[in-house]
Amino acid sequence: MANTLLKVKGLKVSYGGIKAVKGVDLEVKEGELISLIGSNGAGKTTTMKAITGSLGMEDGDVEYLGQSIRGKGAWDLVKQGLAMVPEGRGVFTRMTITENLQMGAYVRSDKAGIAQDIERMFGIFPRLKERKDQLAGTMSGGEQQMLAMARALMSQPKVLLLDEPSMGLSPIMVDKIFEVVRDVSAQGVTILLVEQNASRALQIADRGYVMDSGEIIMSGDAKQMLTDPKVRAAYLGE
Numbered sequence: 001m002a003n004t005l006l007k008v009k010g011l012k013v014s015y016g017g018i019k020a021v022k023g024v025d026l027e028v029k030e031g032e033l034i035s036l037i038g039s040n041g042a043g044k045t046t047t048m049k050a051i052t053g054s055l056g057m058e059d060g061d062v063e064y065l066g067q068s069i070r071g072k073g074a075w076d077l078v079k080q081g082l083a084m085v086p087e088g089r090g091v092f093t094r095m096t097i098t099e100n101l102q103m104g105a106y107v108r109s110d111k112a113g114i115a116q117d118i119e120r121m122f123g124i125f126p127r128l129k130e131r132k133d134q135l136a137g138t139m140s141g142g143e144q145q146m147l148a149m150a151r152a153l154m155s156q157p158k159v160l161l162l163d164e165p166s167m168g169l170s171p172i173m174v175d176k177i178f179e180v181v182r183d184v185s186a187q188g189v190t191i192l193l194v195e196q197n198a199s200r201a202l203q204i205a206d207r208g209y210v211m212d213s214g215e216i217i218m219s220g221d222a223k224q225m226l227t228d229p230k231v232r233a234a235y236l237g238e
C-alpha cells in the first residue's frame with residue numbers, strides 16, 4: 001500500500017458567516033494523480049488554500065506526511081515538498097523566466113542541482129527556453145501557466161497542488177497543460193489537481209472527488225466516474 005502523503009479530515013472553512021467548506025475528507029497517496037472537480041463556487045480553491053495553510057481552518061485538520069500543517073509556515077511546507085500553483089498563476093511579472101525559475105528553488109541551496117533543474121524545465125517546456133530572458137509579465141496566459149508549473153517543480157515537490165491550470169487557455173494550450181500534468185505525474189510527483197474541465201481532469205487522474213456546495217458528494221476511481229451517468233449529467237455537460 002502506498003503511503004498517504006496528504007490527508008484532509010473534516011475540514012471546515014468559513015469566510016465570515018459564509019460556510020465555504022463544510023467538513024471535507026480527502027486523501028492523496030504517494031504517486032497518485034487526484035482530480036478534484038465541481039462547479040463554480042463549490043469550495044475547491046478554498047480547500048486548496050487551507051491545505052497549504054494560506055487560509056485558516058475553522059475545524060478539522062490537514063495532515064501532510066503524517067503531521068498537522070497547523071502552525072507551519074508556507075516556507076516549511078514547501079521545504080518539506082508541498083508546492084502549490086495558485087489559480088491565476090502568480091508568476092513574478094517583472095522578472096525573467098530564468099529568474100522566476102530561480103525563485104522557485106528558494107528553499108534549496110544546491111547551486112549545481114538548481115542549474116541542472118532549470119535545464120530540465122527547459123527540456124519539459126521548450127517555450128520557456130526560447131524566452132528565458134523575457135519578462136514573465138509579457139508572456140501569454142498559457143506560457144505563464146507553464147512557467148508557474150515549472151517554478152513550482154523547481155522546489156522538487158513531493159506533492160504538487162494545481163488550481164485550475166487550464167483556466168482561460170486556448171484549446172491547444174489546454175492540451176499541452178494536461179499533457180504536462182500527466183508527464184509530471186509519470187515522473188513520480190504526486191498531484192492534486194483542481195479543475196472545472198472535469199472530463200479532461202478525470203481522463204488523466206487515478207481517482208477523483210466531486211465537490212458541491214462545500215461538500216464532497218462523490219469520490220472513486222476516475223475512469224468509473226467518467227462513465228457514471230450522474231457525473232456525466234452534472235459535470236460533463238451531457
Ligand code: ATP
Nearest residue numbers: 015018020038039040041042043044045046047196
Ligand atoms: P471556482 O471554480 O469558481 O474558483 P471554487 O470551487 O474554487 O470555485 P471557492 O473559490 O473555494 O470555490 O469558493 C467557495 C465559496 O466561498 C464561494 O461561495 C465563494 O463566493 C466564497 N468565497 C471565496 N473566497 C471568498 C472570500 N475571500 N470572501 C468571502 N467569500 C469567499
